[in-house]
Each structure stands twice: as structure tokens, then as C-alpha cells.
Amino acid sequence: MTLLVATRDRLLVVEPEGGAVAEGAELSGRRLSCLAADPLAPGRAWCGTSGEGLWATDDAGRSWRRVGLAGVEITAVAASPAEAGRVWAGTEPSALWRGTEAGDGWRFERARGLDELPSAPEWSFPPEPATHHVRWIACHPSDPGRLWLAIEAGALVSTSDGGESWRDRVPGGPYDTHELAIHPARPEALRVAAGDGYFESDDGGATWRSPEDGLEVSYLRSVAIDPGDPETVVVSAASHPHRAYVTGLSDGRLFRREGGGAWRPVRDGWPDPPRTVAPLLAPGRRAGELWAAD
Numbered sequence: 001m002t003l004l005v006a007t008r009d010r011l012l013v014v015e016p017e018g019g020a021v022a023e024g025a026e027l028s029g030r031r032l033s034c035l036a037a038d039p040l041a042p043g044r045a046w047c048g049t050s051g052e053g054l055w056a057t058d059d060a061g062r063s064w065r066r067v068g069l070a071g072v073e074i075t076a077v078a079a080s081p082a083e084a085g086r087v088w089a090g091t092e093p094s095a096l097w098r099g100t101e102a103g104d105g106w107r108f109e110r111a112r113g114l115d116e117l118p119s120a121p122e123w124s125f126p127p128e129p130a131t132h133h134v135r136w137i138a139c140h141p142s143d144p145g146r147l148w149l150a151i152e153a154g155a156l157v158s159t160s161d162g163g164e165s166w167r168d169r170v171p172g173g174p175y176d177t178h179e180l181a182i183h184p185a186r187p188e189a190l191r192v193a194a195g196d197g198y199f200e201s202d203d204g205g206a207t208w209r210s211p212e213d214g215l216e217v218s219y220l221r222s223v224a225i226d227p228g229d230p231e232t233v234v235v236s237a238a239s240h241p242h243r244a245y246v247t248g249l250s251d252g253r254l255f256r257r258e259g260g261g262a263w264r265p266v267r268d269g270w271p272d273p274p275r276t277v278a279p280l281l282a283p284g285r286r287a288g289e290l291w292a293a294d
Contacts, residue, residue, distance in 0.1 A: 001285065002060040004045055005293060006035040011047060013061040026064040027055060038079035038087070046087055048074030054089055054099070056106075067106040069097060076150075078137035081184075083144035090134025094123060094151050096163050111163025114149070119168050123154035138180040141187045148205060150177035153195065158205055173208045174199040181223045181283075183230035193220035193235050200233075214263030215255055219244055221278035228287020231259045234266070236278040236292070244278040252278030252294060 003014040011024035011032060024047075031050035038044035047055045053070040054077065057063060069089060076090035085101030089108070096111040114120075123132040133152055140146035145162040153176040155169035169175075176195030183189065192199040197218045201208045212218070217239045226232035234256050238244035243251045253274035254266035279292040 003291070004035060004037070004061045006032045006047055008032060011035075011061060011064070022062070024057070024061050024064050033073075033075055034077045036077045036079055039081040040079070040084045044079070046077045046079060048077045048089060050074070054087075054108075068099065068108045072097075073133070075133040076135060076137045078139050078147075080139050080144055082140060082142050086144065088137050088139070088147065090137050090149060092125075092131055092133030094120075094132050094134050094149075096134065096137075096147075096149060098163060111159075113166050114157070114163070117155070117157060117166055117168045119155045119157075123151050125152055136177060136179050138182055138190075141182060141184040143187075146204075148180050148190070150174075150180060152176065152178070156180070156192070156205065167205075170206065170208070173201075173205065178221055179223050179281075181225045181233070183225045183227075186230040189230060191223050191225060191233050193223035193237075195219055195241065198223075198235060211257075211260070212263070214257075214265075216265065217253070219278075221252070222281040224281035224283045224290050226288060226290070227283045227285060229258075233257050234281060234290055235263075236281055238278040247277060250275065250277045252276045254279070254292070 005012040009029050011027040013022040030052050033050050034048040036046050043060045044058050050073050053066040055064045056067045073092040074089050075092050078088045080086035087099040089097040097108045099106050099108050125132045135152035136150040138148040146160050148158045150156050156174050156177045158167045174192045174194040179193045181191045188204045190201040197210050199208050199210050217237045220235050220237045221244050222236040224234050238252050243249050251274045255263040256266050257263045276294040279294040282291045
């Protein structure tokens, strides 16, 4: 297994078994913004940048090529787990681009209607209130047309036809979604880490609840589901946005929940008291395997 890690200006290729770290030279010095593996194409991954295009690798990060969207502020990327040759990119201002693999490269088309949703005039990113962006893209595991888009900040919206039409945010749902996790065995069960707390839905986002028993803080940054158990969820959190992201002020921590029970803090192997940035989480391939990057 190879891990890819995107920092602000470097793409790192990590071999966990031996600890070797290499660098994707083509991306060095570029403004990297998001990263995603392609579940249907072994070795392929995608890296979005702020203004320097969308990049792809087919050899697990050892070499990269620019495939399109130059000049666009890419803020989120996801490869379809249900349709080969399909990638989705979100941008600032909020828009969704559909990428299709063609014989001579990739073709990108902007989805229509996202900025016409009723909630759109209210979207605003607090540090830069004149704009907003797509923070996260979540794909249905088996239905290629179904997507959920997190707009930072203001809405979690969805489409069932690949962006031809949209469903706006629903009452009681998350407002400031940072990440949305889906387990392949439970595709209608959505688990959300948001600036306004933890949310979950068992009907694809039609209705929501916020079980917070045991959560000591309410600013959630990341969420992951145990690959072997869709009822086990881990979130990262902090006491305040600044304490989620700012080194020296940070108090990032982890919480774990099993089978609808109370949240419990993770202290085995994690600093206590917490003093890291709130980490990014990702599921591994085996039951019980999760990764955290702070």
C-alpha cells in the first residue's frame, strides 16, 4: 500500500512498511488544495490546485500530469466509485465540474443550476465572506449519478442525476459541512463532521439527527467509518475553529462511537491533553484500519 499526502506546496509519496518518503516533483511548489484516490483505477489519484489545474497520477504518485481546469480554484475532488473514467471537481466560487475520460485525454463540463438553489444567496465563507466554495464531494458507492456537495458555508446539497438537477439543504441538516463519510455496505447512511456539530442520516439526507452524547466539543473537522463495521465512526474535533487549525493554539482530539452508543474520547496513542491540529481522517482497506494526519 502507498499513502499520498498533500501539503500546501508538496505531494508526498509514503511507503508505510519501510517509512520511505518521496516527492511528486511535478507538483512541488504548486498550491495544492485537495487529493483523492480513484477506487476503480489502481495507482490513479487526483490532486487539485488553486489556479494551476487538476493533476492526475497513474503510478501511485511517482509522476503527475495536468489534465485540465487550469486557472480554476479547485477546492474538492472525488473519483466515482461507481463509474470508471469519471472524476468530480468542486471550486471556489461554488461550482461542480464533471470530468470524463476520453480517448485523447479528459473532458470537463460544468454542472448547471447549483448557484440557482434557493439557499445560494446565503452562502458565505466567514474568513472571506464575499465568496464560498465546495468543501467536500461524496459519491454514492453504487449509483453514479448520486452526489452530495458540502458548500462552505451554508448548505449540504445533493443531486441524483449527476448535476442535472439539485436538491437544496433540508431543515435540521448540517449547515457548515466539512466532510461526509459513506460506508459501501450502508450507502444511505451518511455521517457528517461539521462546524456546527456531528450529523447523521439513514435515508440519504432526507432527515437528520445529531447524537452528541459524550462529545466534549462541537467543532468537528473530519469523519471516517471503520471499513469493517458501518456502525463504528471516528471524528476529529476541537473546541474552536482557531484551535482546530492554528499550530500553537490547537487542541485537536478524536472521538469514537460504536453501534449508536455514546461518544468516547480516544486517548490510547493520542496526546492527552490534546495539543495537535484536528486531524484529517481516512479509512484504510482492512477492518479496523483508519489513518489520521495532523
